[in-house]
Amino acid sequence: MNRPASRIVYVNGDYVPEDEAKVSVFDRGFLMADAVYEVTSVLDGRLIDFPGHAARLARSMAELDMESPVTEAELLAIHRELVARNGIDEGLVYLQITRGNPGDRDFAFPDPARVKGSVVLFTQSKPGLADSPAAKAGIKVIGIPDIRWGRRDIKTVQLLYPSMGKMMAKKAGVDDAWFTEEGGVVTEGTSNNAYIVTDGRIVTRQLSADILHGITRAAVLRFAREAQMVVEERPFTLDEAKAAEEAFVTSASAFVMPVVEIDGAAIGTGRPGPVATRLREIYLEESRRAAM
Known part of the structure; x- marks a missing residue:
């Protein structure tokens, strides 16, 4: 696959060059490690065991009383789009969902009706991943x-x-x-x-x-x-x-x-x-x- 000059990452609905990607300093993932993640491998430009990773992501969020800002279908589409945009043949897609940015630092969870979680994804090219x-x-x-x-x-x-x-x-x-x-x-x-x-x-x-x-x-x-x-x-x-x-x-x-x-x-x-x-x-x- 052809790779872009700059890696394209996904941040809260936007596909942007990695040097333009921004998350608030008040995001609870940054301040509290109040976030979950998954890493899905890519072989031959295709996702390995995506349903399993999506199911575990949903379980992790449920255990933390965290609401998902995206559906499984939306996540799959984002994964595929990032793989295509970055020309990944063998590598990884990293996904992180946080409890979001409440606008200030507080130990108490923000109201999910008011504060939407942050969603970040990026790819890592790993040629030879399978033939390590x-x-x-x-x-x-x-x-x-x-x-x-x-x-x-x-x-x-x-x-x-x-x-x-x-x-x-x-x-x-x-x-x-x-x-x-x-x-x-x-x-x-x-x-x-x-x-x-x-x-x-x-x-x-x-x-x-x-x-x-x-x-x-x-x-x-x-x-x-x-x-x-x-x-x-x-x-x-x-x-x-x-x-x-x-x-x-x-x-x-x-x-x-x-x-x-x-x-x-x-x-x-x-x-x-x-x-x-x-x-x-x-x-x-x-x-x-x-x-x-």
């Missing part, structure tokens, strides 16, 4: 304490600690971090869901308020079961992960990404294993087939 070198080599992670708030199932823009986790990993010379609770129990990665393969079974933490209800997670587990793989949804510890045959993570932008080292300990052979490799192949194949 990291997926062939695998990534390395460290374990860090999970000190986030208790509603991790709501996809809010409160990403300071996950960002700190990414920086802890970078400082340690690895790629990412897995959050752990008391006893070394793994919750999830900084921006992904975590899995291990032990005794041939895929193990991942069950859904609750403790983890994000990953859209890619749901698809991968469905494909795994359809492929006659055994799935166990339960907690697992970092020590169990280090002794596992394989480990991997899933997310909208990484798809299925093998983990080959945890806290310096090689996982399995220290190379991407057959389960994660096959799941990535299945996910990409099936997602491309159903893309919008």
Whole structure:
């Protein structure tokens, strides 16, 4: 696709060059992190699992008593328009909805009848997203304490600690971090869901308020079961992960990404294993087939 000289972004009804995009300093997303977001991957110029992302967005907003200023159909049209205008073949569409601009700073929620939420979307071009070198080599992670708030199932823009986790990993010379609770129990990665393969079974933490209800997670587990793989949804510890045959993570932008080292300990052979490799192949194949 042909890309414009300046990236075009969407802000509250307008498609504008990115250097002209503006949001009020009084917007609650800026002042209070009072906002939710989604990231949808684009492969071959088409959206991957958009209905799942739209459904989770609606759930996040409902959990926060936030009214949506746009319909799902309108969001789909905006996503497609941005992909077309920016010539995205492989990449991402980022969507953020805030509780809006009440005109001043106040802890109390503004009246939704008076204050409409802010809607911002932009694209990120990521050539080679599906054919990632990291997926062939695998990534390395460290374990860090999970000190986030208790509603991790709501996809809010409160990403300071996950960002700190990414920086802890970078400082340690690895790629990412897995959050752990008391006893070394793994919750999830900084921006992904975590899995291990032990005794041939895929193990991942069950859904609750403790983890994000990953859209890619749901698809991968469905494909795994359809492929006659055994799935166990339960907690697992970092020590169990280090002794596992394989480990991997899933997310909208990484798809299925093998983990080959945890806290310096090689996982399995220290190379991407057959389960994660096959799941990535299945996910990409099936997602491309159903893309919008």
